Amino acid sequence: MKAAQNALLEALVDTGIMLSSERSIDALLERTVDAARELFGAEGASLYLAEEGSLNFKIFRNPALEEKIGPDGVRETYRMRPIAICPGSIAGYAAHSAAPLVVADVYDIPAEAPYRFNTSFDELSGYRTRNVAAQPLVTRGGGVVGVLQLVNVKDVRALSGPLLRALGAFGAQAAIAVENTLLTDKLKRSQYETITRLAAAAELKDPDTGDHIRRISDYSRRIAIAAGLSSDDAEVVYYASPLHDVGKIAIPDDILLKPGKLTDDEWLVMKTHTTAGAEILKNPESALVAAAHNIALCHHERYDGKGYPGGVKGDDIPLLSRIVSVADVFDALTSRRPYKEPFPLETAVEMIVSGAEKGQFDPDVVNAFVREFAAT
Ligand SMILES: [Fe+2]
Structure with a gap:
């Protein structure tokens, strides 16, 4: 157990270094979902960014589903509308509460739970989602910049205690990387504006x-x-x-x-x-x-x-x-x-x-x- 924990810790540190060195936001999101799938043994992972009060779907990785319905099918299935940051959905709940949410059986959510699983993806794709773990990406300042969602985690019951804390640490690392990359993007845009205005002056x-x-x-x-x-x-x-x-x-x-x-x-x-x-x-x-x-x-x-x-x-x-x-x-x-x-x-x-x-x-x-x- 100790050895497994150490290995996870090492992998987390490596991932943190890898994510902090990525400067393109698209590449960063891609690496984040790949690393998350690998570290937590999930079949699929997707990532949403919080933009103007909603969660916008950005990226999705699920080789099992991609093999089943092809890249066009995946695009079609995931042509998603923004998700409201409120407790009605799994990702929305995680973003709203700024806390992780693990749903061990998405087809058996207690009636009193405020969130629901959107079955339309499974219906459209023929894929069977069993469990979902949504981890908000919380920055040091406490802001939620997005949500990482793992699908069909192999051992979902183990996703508690130290492993859930590790997922939280991963989310925090990804949040910092996303925040930095978005800031750099903004800085670059303003730099480009300055350059083009100077050029136009000539x-x-x-x-x-x-x-x-x-x-x-x-x-x-x-x-x-x-x-x-x-x-x-x-x-x-x-x-x-x-x-x-x-x-x-x-x-x-x-x-x-x-x-x-x-x-x-x-x-x-x-x-x-x-x-x-x-x-x-x-x-x-x-x-x-x-x-x-x-x-x-x-x-x-x-x-x-x-x-x-x-x-x-x-x-x-x-x-x-x-x-x-x-x-x-x-x-x-x-x-x-x-x-x-x-x-x-x-x-x-x-x-x-x-x-x-x-x-x-x-x-x-x-x-x-x-x-x-x-x-x-
Ligand atoms: Fe010239």
């Missing part, structure tokens, strides 16, 4: 700038993922790419806004938006600003070394800059401008490919771009 006179900035972010991230970059790098390029033209803030209006063709001298000034951007972003203290610096400086460099401002060549151009230069040109091609209609997607993709053939872009980046965009 191109304030162009009414399409906001959309352009968001598209550059989106395209750059998609190319990065298609090129096999890590999700961290893809995120960095998503956040840093909006600042590629931030140096335009230093370009005089009569050049930046000139409707006609620029003279050679004006063009020389226009090109300095790259070095001006790098000046704004120099001496970075974060990886994000370091990437933004490189992107601002190098997004008009060409793979064959014939670009500006440095004439840097090949892989000496930072990879994220090579990605943003494809995204930037692709967006220019597919956007309406006062002097041109947008090119159709297929034509724009062909033009990017031919740009790579002529030495403008990194061929590997363009291959990734084609895989991502030619199919859509």
Whole structure:
């Protein structure tokens, strides 16, 4: 018994470390339900997050059910409406009371109990739920951020005493991880807003700038993922790419806004938006600003070394800059401008490919771009 308890304790500590290192909320929820199923010997587990006074279903894992009705069947069965945080349902009861609820036989709930088991899942899927354990995810501040629900725990009678306390500890760990990840998400969103507003300030006179900035972010991230970059790098390029033209803030209006063709001298000034951007972003203290610096400086460099401002060549151009230069040109091609209609997607993709053939872009980046965009 002691050995089993120690093993569980160890597993709990390991899970806590694993959960606290997960930064994406979707991945975190997935890992939470997987770990819960494993630790407590449950056939299935699902997770709800408390949002605006209700529990919203987020994720469900039950290999036995998935095998029986397939992934489409699971999606269909679990197209659920939010559950009220009140004692009428098992998950609602756990969230409302901020205490775990173990129901050993969901088809034999005493009439006086305030909660009921929703039999529609079993009816829809043909699955037989025997027992359910609902553990609220309670933060250190006492707030309930969600509910973890275990289904068909192998030895449900054992889910009391130390094991139930272990489930509580697991819920607390998951709650902290969820709370932190949601906070980080919020922080990231506000950071992105700051970045895009700063970027928009540089191109304030162009009414399409906001959309352009968001598209550059989106395209750059998609190319990065298609090129096999890590999700961290893809995120960095998503956040840093909006600042590629931030140096335009230093370009005089009569050049930046000139409707006609620029003279050679004006063009020389226009090109300095790259070095001006790098000046704004120099001496970075974060990886994000370091990437933004490189992107601002190098997004008009060409793979064959014939670009500006440095004439840097090949892989000496930072990879994220090579990605943003494809995204930037692709967006220019597919956007309406006062002097041109947008090119159709297929034509724009062909033009990017031919740009790579002529030495403008990194061929590997363009291959990734084609895989991502030619199919859509
Ligand atoms: Fe530019």
